[in-house]
Amino acid sequence: MFGKRRQKKQERSQNQSSGQAKTQLTFEQLMEKCKASKDFVSFTKSDKHPFTISYYKSMVNPDLVHKDLIPYLTSFSSLSLTELSQEIPVENIEHTSDVQTIMDSLLTGSVLVQSRPEKSNCLLIPAATAEKRQISVPETEFSVVGPKEAFVESLEVNINMVRKRLPIPELHVKEVTVGKLSKTRVVFLYIEGIVNMENVNTLKQRISDIEYDHILDSTYILQMISDNQYSPFPQLINTERPDRVAAVLSEGKVAVLVDGSPSALTGPTTLIEFFSAFEDYFLSWHIASVFRLIRLFGVFFSVLSTPLYVAVLTFHYEMIPTDLLGTLIASRSGIPFPPIVEAVILELSIELLREAGARLPSKVGQTIGIVGGIVIGTAAVQAGLTSNVLLIIVALAALASFTTPVYQMSNTIRLIRFPFLVFAQFWGLLGVAICSSFVLGHMLRLTSLGRPYLAPLFPLRVTDLKDALFRLPFNRQNLRPMQMRPADPARFNYKRGIEKNDIEE
């Protein structure tokens, strides 16, 4: 039954795609199409200067056209197109009559120059305007010390930021165009000789297989090329820090940059990597290790604290420490709801606050935080709607979830708390254990670009533990992560790395 339906579906989709296959336009049709848009300009300067110039004025840099193009065209009006292309001081000029190329170039900001308006033989002079934002400070991955550059929306600038950190010819940049409508340029970066080509090929194949009409951000790609698209866990790291990208490239990972997106994707990745902030490498290794452990603790606390509260108060009153019993009974007495309702109300109000804060302009957002945190919180306790113990737990759990350095992951953590709550309500601690098994089982099956997600913990990669839960000092980081199966596993010579060449006094 299912088989038949699937077959039909496939047939239908094949028909659709063949129906949309590119039909060759003639040059005249193309011009007609373009002229239908208001921002398309096509003109001949004067009879003396017979070149016809056409371009999308919204796409080209007017300065370039006026200062560098039109003066040359008028002064060399007697030359042929080939000769002209040698005179104009712009590189990458194309001399073609292929309609498809002409269309693509026009739409990406080239100026079309013809010797006569009806002839399809023409020059394409790239004059794209690059409107871009100033490079600014990272917003979601802020660090107190260390570089404070973040990616912007321009692909060239982003590649520049990576390449200036890795000025080697082995840093390869490969480009693919995806998206039927958006024709988004997607590049992936890797260091040849370090990266395992299997990773590159997997990524390349997945990106070129993408079937979608518009790709507007790298997060689109993140979701489309994930190994398991139904998983709530992100399987590639989305980062806005060029330094982080440079660092993972040198580990043998692959990075993806998308034109128009201020963030890069890196992979293959592991669960542990989501809890390592890049700032960990700027601090001394003891401090970084402790912070990593605190973040991991924060995750467990954030996911489990409210469910445990519900489970213990609903089923396991025996478990409450005697000294806490009085406080708990006192705070719960007179509250009209069972623990689960109380917990869901508070969790939801925290989520509401967060969502409201994220959607509002930052100045109003702050006010919302204060109103929500202080006014609603205190009022709810005084009105006897929630217990103050739970209020503390929920607020701490929310705080703990924000310690996760990768935004996608911290969203996931806040989400998976809710199934835990449901299980805790129905089966108590047993339910929490069952739900944990589900989550753990799911994570065990997850892969990132085909590499296990829970490594180096499972499968155990002892050598990779040096930069997992703890971050050992740099002189111990002589091997690149085994997880990536790098072509060149050694970062530096360990013996020379630990040698001390200081002059003895």
Place this chain on the structure above:
Amino acid sequence: MPNTKLAAVAVLLFLTGCTPQKQVLEDIQLVGVVGYDYVDESTIRATVSVPTTEGGSDQAVLSSTTYSAKSHTSKNIRQVLQAESPRPFASGRVSVIIFNEELARRGITKIIDSLQRDPSVGRNIYLAVAKGKTQEMLSKEYPVGEIVPAYLKLMIEQNMELTFPRANFHHFNYSYYGKGSDPFMPLLEEKHGHIRITGVALFDHSKYVDHISFDNSFIFKLMYQSFRQGSHEFKLGKNNYLTLENLSSHVNYDIYSPNTNPKINITVDVTGKVNDAAGTPLYQAKTIEMIEKTIKKQTEHDAEKMVKRFQQKGIDPLGLGDRARSRGRRFNFKDWNQKYPDIPVQVKANIEVTQGGIVE
């Protein structure tokens, strides 16, 4: 794949009732202490002490109240008590169970049996015997800053850290169901508006038969277990006393020929500090030696007397029979019980005074 989905739907539809019973913290009465009193041959009275709260959620005051009822079986009492309670009773947080002296003398088998079957009753709870009626003891208020259940629990707990031998429900079960040993419990008494431990209540299997005074519980504990705290008063000459604080004590049993002609040597090594020796010059090595000798003599004498008393009564709270059994094979308890009153037991105490306070 469709099968898995079907199974998931089936589970959701048909197993909706398969969830454990909810016991929301504030919707139950947490019983803190249960006291059993003797009424007549077939009837017992049980009194439960329950913590209650008054006031709103932010300034609630904890107090305790009691419910009391009589019946023939301990589980039925619960039903009767339920009839006057606003919320169902839950026995998962019982911390102390007290038996009235008279009831204990007649045997507590019935109650123990039902208690140790109940999975919701913990094993690290305390059992105790009370002089007088437990109903009266529990329904009074004591100005100690704690409600009755917490008061009793903390009082027993901290004494077991010090001079009182360790005895919770788990230890009780071990010596009660095990051969070659008899249980003991703290003996409580209400005096001057407080509850106090007045001694060790000794049981002959299920019946309370004898007790030793609280003063002597230190000597008993020395022989019963190795421990690190507690103190005891010794007589030093006429009208002169000193207190030895135990820093570390270690007990060792040597049991010779347990199957045929048993002989038991109990060696107690005590390292202690003398912290109250009115007027005795502790800086002299000679005095210390003298003190050690005196303490040794008194300890050995008191301990041997105590064991003799156990043997005469035919009770074995030290678990000598159990210790003897563990020393060899083919141990015969019938034989042992016959020989028990006449087994020579010698106590040897090695006392070492290492400290005399900060001014030595």
